[in-house]
Amino acid sequence: xxxxxxxxxxxxxxxxxxxxxxxxxxxxxxxxxxxxxxxxxxxxxxxxxxxxxxxxxxxxxxxxxxxxxxxxxxxxxxxxxxxxxxxxxxxxxxxxxxxxxxxxxxxxxxxxxxxxxxxxxxxxxxxxxxxxxxxxxxxxxxxxxxxxxxxxxxxxxxxxxxxxxxxxxxxxxxxxxxxxxxxxxxxxxxxxxxxxxxxxxxxxxxxxxxxxxxxxxxxxxxxxxxxxxxxxxxxxxxxxxxxxxxxxxxxxxxxxxxxxxxxxxxxxxxxxxxxxxxxxxxxxxxxxxxxxxxxxxxxxxxxxxxxxxxxxxxxxxxxxxxxxxxxxxxxxxxxxxxxxxxxxxxxxxxxxxxxxxxxxxxxxxxxxxxxxxxxxxxxxxxxxxxxxxxxxxxxxxxxxxxxxxxxxxxxxxxxxxxxxxxxxxxxxxxxxxxxxxxxxxxxxxxxxxxxxxxxxxxxxxxxxxxxxxxxxxxxxxxxxxxxxxxxxxxxxxxxxxxxxxxxxxxxxxxxxxxxxxxxxxxxxxxxxxxxxxxxxxxxxxxxxxxxxxxxxxxxxxxxxxxxxxxxxxxxxxxxxxxxxxxxxxxxxxxxxxxxxxxxxxxxxxxxxxxxxxxxxxxxxxxxxxxxxxxxxxxxxxxxxxxxxxxxxxxxxxxxxxxxxxxxxxxxxxxxxxxxxxxxxxxxxxxxxxxxxxxxxxxxxxxxxxxxxxxxxxxxxxxxxxxxxxxxxxxxxxxxxxxxxxxxxxxxxxxxxxxxxxxxxxxxxxxxxxxxxxxxxxxxxxxxxxxxxxxxxxxxxxxxxxxxxxxxxxxxxxxxxxxxxxxxxxxxxxxxxxxxxxxxxxxxxxxxxxxxxxxxxxxxxxxxxxxxxxxxxxxxxxxxx
Amino acid sequence: xxxxxxxxxxxxxxxxxxxxxxxxxxxxxxxxxxxxxxxxxxxxxxxxxxxxxxxxxxxxxxxxxxxxxxxxxxxxxxxxxxxxxxxxxxxxxxxxxxxxxxxxx
Numbered sequence: 002x003x004x005x006x007x008x009x010x011x012x013x014x015x016x017x018x019x020x021x022x023x024x025x026x027x028x029x030x031x032x033x034x035x036x037x038x039x040x041x042x043x044x045x046x047x048x049x050x051x052x053x054x055x056x057x058x059x060x061x062x063x064x065x066x067x068x069x070x071x072x073x074x075x076x077x078x079x080x081x082x083x084x085x086x087x088x089x090x091x092x093x094x095x096x097x098x099x100x101x102x103x104x105x106x107x108x109x110x111x112x113x114x115x116x117x118x119x120x121x122x123x124x125x126x127x128x129x130x131x132x133x134x135x136x137x138x139x140x141x142x143x144x145x146x147x148x149x150x151x152x153x154x155x156x157x158x159x160x161x162x163x164x165x166x167x168x169x170x171x172x173x174x175x176x177x178x179x180x181x182x183x184x185x186x187x188x189x190x191x192x193x194x195x196x197x198x199x200x201x202x203x204x205x206x207x208x209x210x211x212x213x214x215x216x217x218x219x220x221x222x223x224x225x226x227x228x229x230x231x232x233x234x235x236x237x238x239x240x241x242x243x244x245x246x247x248x249x250x251x252x253x254x255x256x257x258x259x260x261x262x263x264x265x266x267x268x269x270x271x272x273x274x275x276x277x278x279x280x281x282x283x284x285x286x287x288x289x290x291x292x293x294x295x296x297x298x299x300x301x302x303x304x305x306x307x308x309x310x311x312x313x314x315x316x317x318x319x320x321x322x323x324x325x326x327x328x329x330x331x332x333x334x335x336x337x338x339x340x341x342x343x344x345x346x347x348x349x350x351x352x353x354x355x356x357x358x359x360x361x362x363x364x365x366x367x368x369x370x371x372x373x374x375x376x377x378x379x380x381x382x383x384x385x386x387x388x389x390x391x392x393x394x395x396x397x398x399x400x401x402x403x404x405x406x407x408x409x410x411x412x413x414x415x416x417x418x419x420x421x422x423x424x425x426x427x428x429x430x431x432x433x434x435x436x437x438x439x440x441x442x443x444x445x446x447x448x449x450x451x452x453x454x455x456x457x458x459x460x461x462x463x464x465x466x467x468x469x470x471x472x473x474x475x476x477x478x479x480x481x482x483x484x485x486x487x488x489x490x491x492x493x494x495x496x497x498x499x500x501x502x503x504x505x506x507x508x509x510x511x512x513x514x515x516x517x518x519x520x521x522x523x524x525x526x527x528x529x530x531x532x533x534x535x536x537x538x539x540x541x542x543x544x545x546x547x548x549x550x551x552x553x554x555x556x557x558x559x560x561x562x563x564x565x566x567x568x569x570x571x572x573x574x575x576x577x578x579x580x581x582x583x584x585x586x587x588x589x590x591x592x593x594x595x596x597x598x599x600x601x602x603x604x605x606x607x608x609x610x611x612x613x614x615x616x617x618x619x620x621x622x623x624x625x626x627x628x629x630x631x632x633x634x635x636x637x638x639x640x641x642x643x644x645x646x647x648x649x650x651x652x653x654x655x656x657x658x659x660x661x662x663x664x665x666x667x668x669x670x671x672x673x674x675x676x677x678x679x680x681x682x683x684x685x686x687x688x689x690x691x692x693x694x695x696x697x698x699x700x701x702x703x704x705x706x707x708x709x710x711x712x713x714x715x716x717x718x719x720x721x722x723x724x725x726x727x728x729x730x731x732x733x734x735x736x737x738x739x740x741x742x743x744x745x746x747x748x749x750x751x752x753x754x755x756x757x758x759x760x761x762x763x764x765x766x767x768x769x770x771x772x773x774x775x776x777x778x779x780x781x782x783x784x785x786x787x788x789x790x791x792x793x794x795x796x797x798x799x800x801x802x803x804x805x806x807x808x809x810x811x812x813x814x815x816x817x818x819x820x821x822x823x824x825x826x827x828x829x830x831x832x833x834x835x836x837x838x839x840x841x842x843x844x845x846x847x848x849x850x851x852x853x854x855x856x857x858x859x860x861x862x863x864x865x866x867x868x869x870x871x872x873x874x875x876x877x878x879x880x881x
Numbered sequence: 882x883x884x885x886x887x888x889x890x891x892x893x894x895x896x897x898x899x900x901x902x903x904x905x906x907x908x909x910x911x912x913x914x915x916x917x918x919x920x921x922x923x924x925x926x927x928x929x930x931x932x933x934x935x936x937x938x939x940x941x942x943x944x945x946x947x948x949x950x951x952x953x954x955x956x957x958x959x960x961x962x963x964x965x966x967x968x969x970x971x972x973x974x975x976x977x978x979x980x981x982x983x984x985x986x
Contacts, residue, residue: 851985853915853978858907 009084010150016077020242023070027236057211063232067239068198075191085184089689095143102136151178178252181690186249193536196657201443203653218277241267253313264453272440284436291433295423302416309405319466321375346370364393375403414472425457425509428483438498446539450505451532458512462525477517481614484510488621493768497542520597522687527590534578537661541572544650555632557640565649569634571662578665580623589669592677599728623739631747891932898925912966912976923955
């Protein structure tokens, strides 16, 4: 039994393993039923076992197993979160105390040479903790605290005999590392997953039957009939939960990649849950293949990092790419000036004649060099930091400096971001997510809105210290384009789930934009709040669809409010939250993103689009979300048949809705309520998890001086904080305009939507066709691909096959002649010998007469012959 | 040593007896006749042994002993051969050697 008190991080490992246990149980259970079913008819014993494990209709038991597993995971995550909350301040204090103590130590060392200067004020807490202790003691204490939350096991290693530095790029590990971000994400994922499991018990109840009729699949004999797949659905959900939690748990890129692919396959399986429908199987293929494009980038990025840093571990890579915290001098010196601890650039020194001596090169530190220095992984006792003209090694050992070309580091960042683009459905790979709505609605809610698509954003947040400014700018623009494009498409969609799908893409764009412009906390806070209200909206739409007997077209709904009040009101909460209404959770995060974007715009005026697009889209978001709500719940019923049969959903579906609605409102609250930057959750992320090297202007070097890490980023941050209230007002104004339009068009009927449609037919068609992305890809990629494939097939059939056939024909001819030779010559020779033997034997048989007298006669004659011969021979010999 | 008669006539007599024996063996159809032929051949050779024992001092004892051996062997041979003949008669009701052709190839 592991000691959870000593190592509470193991709680998270347990939380991760519970769903995989559930998956295994359900898999074996299903396999056993499958194996027994054919024999159950004939054999009474087998039939007994078969009935005991559920028979043809095993009921809701699989759902209970899966739900219990994920609920226990949630409990583990909750306990872990509370424990971590109590640990976090201590970790934070120790980190700062360590830095201050090291600074003091270094200062004492330097004071021997330098004249004394004024000591800047220090953090009071850190001062108290670090006053009487030596750096080594604090480091040991910090280490002791840290290992409570992290551990890694060796997984595989390659032969290291050829490599001097045994650790370098030779070991794969499995490990976990909990920080505030993963702790919060764990809470979010397990909580939402639990609710969605509960919801699914109601929503998937059609699958409980022995035989299910699929109305959308037509065969020669009417609708398609198949066995119910209730258990399979929950098995997939369990596997997905495991993969997603493992992704959050991982302390290294490779483990993330494994989970990344696992969530991909779960998404594939669940989108294609009704795989008999052509649309569903196409959608699952589309999602999977589109994601592969992103994953190719991910692999390239990972391999670049592995080559240069010799590790997949986040902490190790980040320590190496940035200035190390416990660098005893901390000054990256160039001509006596500090360069800041962001990315340290260097140039290949052209002055020295012997550029290459052995395997090291001489670098010179410059503000915008061509190479980025890779800091030592393990710093020896007193490390002086890289000085001018420092030596950097091509394959650095643990305590040596290395260097990576700047463009290659950017490429690695872009590669990893491409993976995120695929997973998070960003422009230009956004096409798969709306199609993924073919899956059952709880899946859309859990995977394709709340958690899996958030994995891309999560990974960008995780790898943040790796990204160069060029990568961050790319991320911002991709986010900005995505959020605008998706929002405009959502305006014209009539399928309720498609509206939500495009709104998801748009919101993910917001997160990316937030991260790109330096608002690390804002982007990830939006990820968390969005997860709650988007899960709520999707489950609400699921409830509507369930209540309307699988009718998804909003054109046939309307006036449903009196029929399903709980669903309508909870969804209204979600709509208000996503629109960014003040005091709803979405407001806190979206406001921060807009503020961050504004700060970026203030410093970099040429990137005005990065502020304009999200601001505009805030209004569009409000418009299309209210449009959806009004079209569904208010006005006159548009289809009497649907309206008559509409009903409120049972309690397993409404309870999750109510819980999610409460959280959608208050998950991001802080005190006082009216200031978005006071969000408690945001504060936790910002304070304990945000990479220190990003925008924190209060980063101290080891002398206790405040060091601007990156002048631009700090200026942006300042602008963002200063103009927060202005941006907030602007955003609310835009939201109000959007709401006004929605009310005018869809509630009061002051304007007719159809008229607007007719007035701008081109725009409408353009949006309805989703900006012609599918057509564009079809023309640009799919059809050329098919053409090339066609050519290849022709080449294959006409050239390769012809060549193979020719060889085949030659072979036949050669074999024929070879056969002839074999039969005629070889066999003929053998037969000849046999014939001769036979003939001679047969002839000699005549001698064996069997008559005694003839034998005697022969004997006598032979004796005489011998005698005569001897005599003749003796005669010749002796001359007669 | 007898001086009167030379070695030569003995050898001629032996050769004559041998030839007669062989011819007898080759021509007689009666098994007994064949046996008699065998005896003639053996005695022909005996005469040779005895003659050489008489005329060659190096061969004095050996010649006589060889002759004795031949006689003993002839007796044994006759016993075995007669047994075969009797058996043959039992099976074929004749002693005609030409009717024994089972060994024909």
